[in-house]
Structures are given as structure tokens and as C-alpha cells.
């Protein structure tokens with residue numbers, strides 16, 4: 289039997305994390321293979337398409353920006369509305385993923401679509417792939433797992449499954465231009481929230497629910513859409529639907545099991561309260577590509593330790609706070625407190641309470 293084809297870096301997944309990692313590793317001179325099980329990069333879109341960091345260069349890539357967002361309106365169970373400044377961009381997520389993958393290809397990475405990772409020997413770094421040409425093996429000197437919330441790469445490296453929230457979203461015609469994101473906190477969306485994000489002449493309306501506290505996504509979504517129709521914001525005409533899982537358990541205890549580097553959703557970098565994960569995927573992907581190249585060039589595992597440290601420095605504080613707030617909210621779902629505003633103020637980023645000390649610490653101080 290012939291030896292498997294050899295690459296310096298195998299990237300699994302061509303979302304924003306994988307595209308960035310493949311670009312950075314190829315730009316640093318590595319021989320990179322990046323694979324995705326999808327037929328087309330970025331399709332189908334599974335995203336509400338809000339880029340919460342308007343300063344990222346990716347907002348300027350071709351075809352990405354659809355409209356600017358200036359603020360956030362947060363609706364509490366009592367009906368109180370809190371208006372905050374919260375600038376960001378509504379983007380065409382399919383175009384973003386495609387533009388980032390194009391950059392990877394231009395930097396010299398080889399992209400293979402319709403190619404699924406079936407198995408990975410995370411120690412020997414040999415992957416079994418299945419593509420249009422059948423099953424085959426490739427060997428690599430480093431592997432980047434950019435394969436989303438259920439990451440088969442992380443699983444092969446012996447890491448446990450992540451806690452996730454389930455989402456469902458409809459795209460509807462937007463009746464008038466709108467420049468805010470609307471957020472709905474309610475006992476109807478246990479473990480998540482409802483959203484209305486305007487995107488040019490359409491709007492993405494969706495919700496997330498933790499299935500441990502609620503099974504039904506269809507009823508609450510229909511209720512949210514009815515409310516938006518009544519406010520005169522959208523027409524009740526379905527243009528598209530999507531959904532998917534969002535990891536909410538926080539940063540994994542380890543993001544580089546050996547020469548396997550995890551990025552984006554696979555690493556648990558998605559914000560556990562807002563579910564935003566595009567910026568973290570782009571940033572961690574870039575960093576992982578660079579770190580893999582340094583590791584291969586110098587043969588020094590310190591480059592991998594530096595990757596771990598940089599990711600933790602950049603994301604751990606905000607992700608850990610999100611995990612803490614989720615845990616506090618978990619005590620209210622299915623109970624009368626879920627209908628009062630106070631726990632939601634503490635559990636959502638628009639309120640100063642969110643950034644306060646833990647409930648226990650505050651209680652201890654007031655005693």
C-alpha cells in the first residue's frame with residue numbers, strides 16, 4: 289500500500305476559523321490541505337449574520353457588508369426596553385466564508401470540498417478522508433480543528449462533547465430600514481434568547497433554546513414573528529430558514545492537545561450568552577495558522593503553548609463571565625423568577641449588572 293500523501297498542516301473545516309487558519313499557515317510557507325464536508329464553502333448559511341466587531345478587516349472583504357448596525361434594543365419580560373450603543377455589521381455570511389477561503393487559496397492552501405474527515409489518529413497525525421474520489425489517508429505534521437461545535441477533531445483528541453444551545457431562524461422581508469439589533473429575553477426562550485436582526489431589505493428572526501429546559505422551538509418562534517408583524521417591522525412571508533447548534537460551555541480546558549490546535553467553535557470560543565463566534569473564529573484561526581507554522585519551522589512545542597496562552601489571554605475573561613451568567617440563569621428556568629426582569633438584567637451584556645460580581649459575592653457583601 290502506498291504511503292499517505294503528506295502535508296505540513298491539515299485544516300478540517302472551512303468556516304471563518306478554518307479559512308483563516310489555512311490562509312495564515314500557507315502565507316507562512318506551509319504546505320496546507322484544508323477540507324470541508326460541504327459542497328460549497330459557506331453554504332448553507334447557519335448564522336444570524338451579525339458581526340459584533342466592526343473593526344475587523346473582514347467586514348471590508350468583497351460582498352461581505354450588507355448594512356451597519358448602531359445600537360441594541362433589549363426587551364425584558366416586563367416589556368421594559370433598554371437601548372444601548374452596540375455598533376456592528378450585518379454581513380452576508382456565505383460571502384464572508386467564501387472570501388476568507390479564497391484568501392487561503394490565494395496564499396497557496398489546497399482546498400478540497402465534499403471531503404469529510406472520517407477518522408483521525410491524533411497522535412500519529414494520519415487522517416482518513418472521504419471525498420468525491422473515495423476514501424484515502426493523508427498525513428500531516430500539525431492538524432487544525434476548525435470543524436465547529438461538534439468537532440470530530442477534538443473528539444479524536446479525546447476531548448468530551450461541548451454543551452450546546454439549539455437555534456431556529458427564519459428570514460423574512462423587512463418593511464422599513466432598521467439600524468438596531470433587537471434582543472428578546474423571556475421565559476419562552478429558556479437557556480437562550482430571541483433576536484431580530486435587520487439585513488438590508490430582509491431580517492433574520494430567530495431564537496436559541498437549551499433543550500434541557502424546552503423542547504419546542506417552533507411555537508416560540510411563531511410567537512416572536514407574530515409580535516414583529518404586529519409592530520410593523522416584518523412581513524410574515526418565509527424567505528429562508530436555518531438553525532444549528534451553538535457551543536455554550538465555554539473555552540475548553542485545553543485548545544492544543546499536542547500538535548492538534550482547536551479554533552473557533554471547536555475550541556469553545558463562542559460567547560456563552562450572546563452566541564457570537566465569528567470574530568473569535570477569525571482571530572483564533574489566524575493565530576493557530578501562525579502557531580502551526582512556527583512549530584513546524586522551529587520544531588519547538590513552545591509555539592503551541594504560546595497559541596494556548598494567547599487564546600486564553602484574549603478570550604477567557606469574557607467567555608468565563610458568560611459561563612458564570614449562564615449557570616446563574618440555569619437556576620431560574622421553569623420557575624416564576626424567569627418572568628421577572630432582575631435575573632435577565634444580570635444575564636445579558638447590555639446591563640451593568642452583567643459585569644457585576646457574582647450573586648453569591650454580592651449577597652456575602654450585603655450580609
Ligand SMILES: Cc1cc2nc3c(=O)[nH]c(=O)nc-3n(C[C@H](O)[C@H](O)[C@H](O)COP(=O)(O)OP(=O)(O)OC[C@H]3O[C@@H](n4cnc5c(N)ncnc54)[C@H](O)[C@@H]3O)c2cc1C
Nearest residue numbers: 301303304305325336337338405435436532552553565566
Ligand atoms: C443560527 C446561528 C446564528 C448565529 N449567529 C451569529 C451571529 O450573528 N454572529 C456571530 O458572531 N456568531 C453567530 N453564530 C455563531 C457562529 O456562526 C459560529 O461561532 C462560527 O460559525 C464559528 O466558526 P468556525 O469556523 O469555528 O466553525 P463553523 O463555521 O461551524 O465551520 C465548521 C466547518 O467544519 C465543517 N466540518 C464539520 N465536521 C467536518 C468533518 N467531519 N469533515 C470535514 N468538515 C467538517 C463544517 O461543514 C463547517 O463548514 C451563530 C450560530 C448559529 C447556529
